Amino acid sequence: MKKGLLVLFSLIMGLTTxxxxxxxxxxxxxxxxxxxxxxxxxxLDGTPSYEVPPxxxxxxxxMNLSKVVLPxxxxxxxxxxxxxxxxxxxxxxxxxxxVILLLTKPARWEVFLLKPYLDKPxxxxxxxxxxxxxxxxxxxxxxxxxxxxxxxxxxVIDPGHGGEDPxxxxxxxxxxxxxxxxxxxxxxxxxxxxxxxxxxxxxxGDYFVSLNDRIKIAQEYGADLFVSLHTNGSKKRxxxxxxxxxxxxxxxxxxxxxxxxxxENASDLVGGTSWPPAxxxxxxxxxxxxxxxxxNESLHLGGLALSELSRLNPIQFTQxxxxxxxxxxxxxxxxxxxxxxxxxxxxxxxFLRQERFQLNVTQxxxxxxxxxxxxxxxxxxxxx
Numbered sequence: 001m002k003k004g005l006l007v008l009f010s011l012i013m014g015l016t017t018x019x020x021x022x023x024x025x026x027x028x029x030x031x032x033x034x035x036x037x038x039x040x041x042x043x044l045d046g047t048p049s050y051e052v053p054p055x056x057x058x059x060x061x062x063m064n065l066s067k068v069v070l071p072x073x074x075x076x077x078x079x080x081x082x083x084x085x086x087x088x089x090x091x092x093x094x095x096x097x098x099v100i101l102l103l104t105k106p107a108r109w110e111v112f113l114l115k116p117y118l119d120k121p122x123x124x125x126x127x128x129x130x131x132x133x134x135x136x137x138x139x140x141x142x143x144x145x146x147x148x149x150x151x152x153x154x155x156v157i158d159p160g161h162g163g164e165d166p167x168x169x170x171x172x173x174x175x176x177x178x179x180x181x182x183x184x185x186x187x188x189x190x191x192x193x194x195x196x197x198x199x200x201x202x203x204x205g206d207y208f209v210s211l212n213d214r215i216k217i218a219q220e221y222g223a224d225l226f227v228s229l230h231t232n233g234s235k236k237r238x239x240x241x242x243x244x245x246x247x248x249x250x251x252x253x254x255x256x257x258x259x260x261x262x263x264e265n266a267s268d269l270v271g272g273t274s275w276p277p278a279x280x281x282x283x284x285x286x287x288x289x290x291x292x293x294x295x296n297e298s299l300h301l302g303g304l305a306l307s308e309l310s311r312l313n314p315i316q317f318t319q320x321x322x323x324x325x326x327x328x329x330x331x332x333x334x335x336x337x338x339x340x341x342x343x344x345x346x347x348x349x350x351f352l353r354q355e356r357f358q359l360n361v362t363q364x365x366x367x368x369x370x371x372x373x374x375x376x377x378x379x380x381x382x383x384x
Contacts, residue, residue, distance in 0.1 A: 024045050029077060029089060031087065032163040032207040033081040034208075035204065037127055038083040041123055041124070043120075043123055045121055049066040052109075061101040061103065065124075068097040074089065075088070083103065083104060084128060087099070107130045107131075109129070110127045117266075145221070153376055155199045156199070156201070156333075157201050157227050158201075158203075158226065158228040160180050160264070160327075161177040161230075161271070162181070162206055167230065168344060170344055170349035174352065178206070188200070190366045215327065224333070226335035227338060228325075230337060230339050243315065243320075244336055244338055244339070246295060246298040246322050248322030248324060249291070252324070257321040264326075265324075265325065294333065294335075299319075299322075302320030302336045303320060308364035313341055320336065340352065
């Protein structure tokens with residue numbers, strides 16, 4: 001009898017322990033504000049179950065999490081942007097938790113889970129967007145196409161990474177996403193000041209933009225050129241140099257370039273998107289003469305930029321390297337990806353943090369763009 005009770009007690013304890021182990025802890029909550037949406041990211045040390053019941057109030061989004069432990073208890077985060085005023089997390093029924101988002105206006109939302117990736121744990125992502133702000137952003141971008149009638153060329157500058165995705169991180173904890181955003185702002189001003197082009201950014205703050213959306217934004221602006229700004233990173237601290245990359249649809253120039261493309265294309269996994277990257281039929285692209293012509297133009301622009309940048313910093317390659325960079329796949333927009341320097345090299349990290357170096361990089365790119373403009377003018381005259 002005692003043995004039977006002992007077995008029963010062990011089973012009960014085992015179930016209890018198993019339930020406890022099945023629960024995951026809420027580690028952190030962050031939010032990122034974009035012009036038309038806000039992202040809330042919840043870090044957990046396991047995969048939660050969740051449900052979003054039908055809202056009873058259009059200004060309140062509630063989400064129920066199962067088997068989630070709140071080590072810090074109830075939390076309240078004041079956001080106060082154009083989409084969300086406040087985020088609350090509090091204990092829910094039984095062993096769960098409730099996430100409550102208070103909205104500024106009725107909005108739509110999307111909730112999805114991200115598996116652990118690199119140093120990122122399990123993440124529950126809540127994207128809340130206001131359709132009116134989305135339409136306003138799109139309309140503002142499309143007004144730039146009116147500049148076409150004035151023969152003004154449009155350059156779209158793409159500061160890589162952002163939000164959840166910091167990019168490469170330097171020895172002094174310098175974040176790639178911050179450096180390239182600052183550099184993009186300087187490049188925009190320099191190009192606008194030239195009087196020959198107008199420049200626009202794919203992101204204007206610290207928030208994540210998917211690779212496919214970066215292309216879409218460039219197309220909505222009516223871009224004639226696309227420049228994606230990055231800083232390189234390596235486990236080898238001595239690695240240094242400036243490099244430029246263009247699209248390839250037939251394999252990478254070399255193994256190192258292929259690995260770099262894989263790293264840059266993984267931005268969506270780090271930053272977080274609920275869908276896989278949009279893919280075109282590669283066979284149809286290979287048969288598309290426009291795409292081939294665009295790649296050749298990109299290589300020409302990249303070569304001009306490398307020549308200018310070589311005066312500032314050692315260059316890794318004398319010609320642009322090629323691989324399947326997702327962000328460079330706009331079929332009719334000459335596009336280059338600039339790795340300004342290695343943020344993981346202590347010397348180059350110091351340069352990247354300096355305003356003078358950033359200005360010199362932007363001036364080099366401006367000089368290359370100016371030299372490339374006659375090619376675009378000739379293309380217009382030929383109707384190409």
